[in-house]
Each structure stands twice: as structure tokens, then as C-alpha cells.
Amino acid sequence: xxxxxxxxxxxxxxxxxxxxxxxxxxxxxxxxxxxxxxxxxxxxxxxxxxxxxxxxxxxxxxxxxxxxxxxxxxxxxxxxxxxxxxxxxxxxxxxxxxxxxxxxxxxxxxxxxxxxxxxxxxxxxxxxxxxxxxxxxxxxxxxxxxxxxxxxxxxxxxxxxxxxxxxxxxxxxxxxxxxxxxxxxxxxxxxxxxxxxxxxxxxxxxxxxxxxxxxxxxxxxxxxxxxxxxxxxxxxxxxxxxxxxxxxxxxxxxxxxxxxxxxxxxxxxxxxxxxxxxxxxxxxxxxx
Amino acid sequence: xxxxxxxxxxxxxxxxxxxxxxxxxxxxxxxxxxxxxxxxxxxxxxxxxxxxxxxxxxxxxxxxxxxxxxxxxxxxxxxxxxxxxxxxxxxxxxxxxxxxxxxxxxxxxxxxxxxxxxxxxxxxxxxxxxxxxxxxxxxxxxxxxxxxxxxxxxxxxxxxxxxxxxxxxxxxxxxxxxxxxxxxxxxxxxxxxxxxxxxxxxxxxxxxxxxxxxxxxxxxxxxxxxxxxxxxxxxxxxxxxxxxxxxxxxxxxxxxxxxxxxxxxxxxxxxxxxxxxxxxxxxxxxxx
Numbered sequence: 191x192x193x194x195x196x197x198x199x200x201x202x203x204x205x206x207x208x209x210x211x212x213x214x215x216x217x218x219x220x221x222x223x224x225x226x227x228x229x230x231x232x233x234x235x236x237x238x239x240x241x242x243x244x245x246x247x248x249x250x251x252x253x254x255x256x257x258x259x260x261x262x263x264x265x266x267x268x269x270x271x272x273x274x275x276x277x278x279x280x281x282x283x284x285x286x287x288x289x290x291x292x293x294x295x296x297x298x299x300x301x302x303x304x305x306x307x308x309x310x311x312x313x314x315x316x317x318x319x320x321x322x323x324x325x326x327x328x329x330x331x332x333x334x335x336x337x338x339x340x341x342x343x344x345x346x347x348x349x350x351x352x353x354x355x356x357x358x359x360x361x362x363x364x365x366x367x368x369x370x371x372x373x374x375x376x377x378x379x380x381x382x383x384x385x386x387x388x389x390x391x392x393x394x395x396x397x398x399x400x401x402x403x404x405x406x407x408x409x410x411x412x413x414x415x416x417x418x419x420x421x422x423x424x425x426x427x428x429x430x431x432x433x434x435x436x437x438x439x440x441x442x443x444x445x446x447x448x449x450x451x452x453x454x455x456x457x458x459x460x461x462x463x464x465x466x467x468x469x470x471x472x473x474x475x476x477x478x
Numbered sequence: 479x480x481x482x483x484x485x486x487x488x489x490x491x492x493x494x495x496x497x498x499x500x501x502x503x504x505x506x507x508x509x510x511x512x513x514x515x516x517x518x519x520x521x522x523x524x525x526x527x528x529x530x531x532x533x534x535x536x537x538x539x540x541x542x543x544x545x546x547x548x549x550x551x552x553x554x555x556x557x558x559x560x561x562x563x564x565x566x567x568x569x570x571x572x573x574x575x576x577x578x579x580x581x582x583x584x585x586x587x588x589x590x591x592x593x594x595x596x597x598x599x600x601x602x603x604x605x606x607x608x609x610x611x612x613x614x615x616x617x618x619x620x621x622x623x624x625x626x627x628x629x630x631x632x633x634x635x636x637x638x639x640x641x642x643x644x645x646x647x648x649x650x651x652x653x654x655x656x657x658x659x660x661x662x663x664x665x666x667x668x669x670x671x672x673x674x675x676x677x678x679x680x681x682x683x684x685x686x687x688x689x690x691x692x693x694x695x696x697x698x699x700x701x702x703x704x705x706x707x708x709x710x711x712x713x714x715x716x717x718x719x720x721x722x723x724x725x726x727x728x729x730x731x732x733x734x735x736x737x738x739x740x741x742x743x744x745x746x747x748x749x750x751x752x753x754x755x756x757x758x759x760x761x762x763x764x765x766x
Contacts, residue, residue, distance in 0.1 A: 210624040211624040211625055211629060215638065215644065215647060216624055216633065218636065219624065219628075220624060223624075270587075273586070275581075275586060276583055276586075294563040296635075298558060298561070298563060298586065299558075299632050302558065302631075303629070303632075305590070305593060306593075306623035306624075306626070306628060307619070307624060309597060309615065309619040310619035310620055313612055313616035313619055319608075320609040320612045323612055324601055324608045327615065328598065328601035331594050331597040331598035331601055332598050334594040335498070335594035335595045336499040336507065336508060336511075336591050337499055338594070340590045341504045343587055344587050344591075347583045347584075
């Protein structure tokens, strides 16, 4: 089996149809949002959500508003992360970053607006009973707040990540928590509950860790042309990474171990997990 | 009657008890969030929500999670608005602004985190049937996105607000939309629906306009010491305001007209609207 490009196409097409505002007065803002959102990529977060739906025989299409919202939130985090006050990155997916193209104030607002519009999309478009939609929003708001993405982003810029424990916490919050939320929300929308949701969470947490170790490795060995963003950014910013703390070889070993643990956790999940296994493998093998 | 300080105390005490993260690793981030959130003020947005509850005989306490969330969202917008890329303000409520005190990256993240935690608070703590909570979140997400607060913030920095129509749109989106959402959500949580919700909306829209006209006037005639922020910022930034487009005298006339229209709209509301009338008057009379 190969990466589920059918799910990528579903979400690409849905994202491309979203209209953020009819009002032409705000069109440079919505253009900046779309510029960053429609920049391509493997759409790992929406794919994870929809692959989880598929594992339980639920139609992936029914989760599209939430799938798109997760990609919008990821995009918002990239836009803010690229800002001069953070990584000061000029390239993303092979194109100028949002603030390079539109200026800093529009980039900050484009991130802010993508976050609000992501919640709006779930509230307005996601079909499910209100209690389930509310549970999805609870999970996503926690995954993006202090105990999730933004908390991790803070730890990353604070520089307090020199110990292995701190580095682990930072990655769990910054990347792992939202990756885990994608799988968890897929379970919620597919009607999964109880112990099986815990099984999914176990898999998702390990997957989030794998994703980040691999990201750190690619920043060292990756090629700017293939990555679509500047390689070596972590070293330039003197950030602690799995590669800098453990060394490249050990980091690669950790990635392999994390991949095996993720597949082991996935084996405890009762649904049909072929697609989720493929995505796990893709995350481990990816070159960008 | 005077301004409902009992409602202010309710929300102050609730805000003061919120813990954003037990994790000491992220404490400078949560400190920055609390620094900006607990800076005082008249808490107009939560008060409007709770005064609307009161108008229909519902207990204001039951709306506290949403009330606090609205203040957190307002605070997030102030933090981002004060950034160097926007107004570059150094004073807010008589204290250094968030980025002056904590640095730009922490200030951006504090705003981002307040937004996420606001949604989390509503999802986790607001007691009501899920369909009503979902309606509240739909309203707030729309009021803070492209067709609301962030869209208005964009128009403000874009400088495309030289005509009366553009200035009106900017103010309706930037300030009016969230002010209106407070009243609307108060109605939703009190169980109001149908035509009466429309009556509330009519009042709320006019109130939002009044608030902004008054803000523009205070920026010209206000005293930095009383305002707690630098007066004259609009002129320094060459922003179009009601004062710059209409002149001070006409702007004051417009504020008075807007106040009367708000009270007229409030007269169509069927609940016991004394507190809402007092808040309207306060917004008109305020010196900061």
C-alpha cells in the first residue's frame, strides 16, 4: 500500500473551496491565508483524522470540516513560527513565508484568522450530534493551548530544553499533542469510545514523537531544495533537537524505535488499521 | 443605578482563579497571559453577557466560563494590537504592554494561547445543553475571524479606511462584532430565541458602534494618565478615526446619536433591561 493520496485529494479539494470572506475589502488578508494554506504538502493531520475514520468503517468525507480545520490550525502555527520573533524563516514549502510575502502584520493576522475560522468551520459545518462536536472542539482547544501546541512553542523559544526530559516535553506539546488530537478526533467522529479511544491515544502519542524526531533529523541531513524550507535552521537558532542532544546516529535509532513502538501500539487498536500503518511508515521514511 | 460592579467582581474573581497550566516549565508564558488578563478594567464584554442573562432572570454566575472567555479573547486582541508590527504601544491600563514586559515572541504566544484557552474554557466548563454551547462557540468564532475582529484589525492596519463606509465597516468588524456577540451569547445562554434574539442583536450592533466612536474621541481628548494608554496614538499612526474624518464636534454628536439609537433599540427588548441601559450610558460617558 502507498500513502493515501485519495484522502489528500479530498482535503485539498475541500480546502480550495473554502471562502473566508466575500468582502473584497479584506481580500489581501484572505489571500495571505489561502497562500499559506494551499501551499501543498502531505496533509498528514487531516489524513490521520480521515484514516482513523476509515479504520472504523466511517466515511472520511463526513469529517472534512474538522480535517480542514486541523490543517488550518497547523498552517496558523507555521505562519507564526516563521515570524522574525521566532524562527525568522524565509522559505516554507519552497515559497517565501507568509510574512516575507505579505508583511509581518498581515502574517500575524492571517494566523489569528485561520485559528478562528478553523473553530468556525467545525461549529458550522461538521455534522455529528452536538455532544460529539463539542468533544472534538474540547480536544482541539486543549491540544492548541498552554498544554499543547502553544505551550510547546513557548518551550522551544525559551531555550529551556537542554535536558532530555525538557526536550521530550517540548516535542510532546509542540507537535505530538496536535498529531494525537487528529487520531483522537477521528475516533470520536467515528463513534469510538472507552478503552478503544485509549488504544488510539497510545498510538497517536508515539506517532507524534516519531514525527518530531524525524523532523529534527531532516533539519540536519535534509536538502533545502527537497525540504522546501531552509535546512540547518535548528543549528542556526541554537535550538536543542534530538540530533543535537543525542547525536545524529542515536537520533536515527530513536526514530526507528519510535516507529516500531507506534506500530506496536497500533496493533492494539481494533479497527482496520492498514492506512494508519502506511502513514506511520511514511512519517518514518519521509525525506521532507 | 450605577455600573454593575457586582458583575465585575464576579468575573474578576473567576478570572483570578483560572489556572492555565500546572506545568512550571511554561510559567513565564502563563505569567504573561495573567499579567495582561488581570490588568483590571471595566470588563465591559463579560458584564454585557451577564447583564443580558440578568435581563431574562437567568443567573449571571452560570455564564462565567463564557464571560471569562470573552475577556480572554479581548485581551488576546489587545496584546496582538499593541505589538510593534501594529500600534507599537508601550502602555496599556497604565502598565507596560505585554511585549514590552515579556518580549515579542512571548507576547505573540500569550495572545495565541489566550485564544485557545478561551475556547477550551467554554467547551469544558460552560454548563448548558451541547447545542446551545455549540451555538455560543459558533457566534464567538465568527465574531473573531475574518468577518469579525481580525478582519477589522486587518482593515485598520491596511489604511484602506479613508471613506466613511470603509471606516464604518472597520469599526463594525474590529470592535462592534465582538461587543454584539456578548449580548447575543447572553441571550442564547438565557434561553432566548427567535425575534427576541434579533431585538438583542439590533441593540448590540448599535452599542458596538457607540463604543468605537467614543474610543476614537477619547484618543483625541483623553489624558494618557486617565486612559492608561498613550493618547494620540491614532494621529501618530495616521489612522482614520471618527474624529479625523468627521471632526471632533461631529464625532461627539454621532456618539450622542448612537447612544440614543442604542437605547431606542434596547426599548424593543422584552427583558428587564435596566442594567443594560446603565452599561450603555457608561460606555457613552466614560473617560477612558
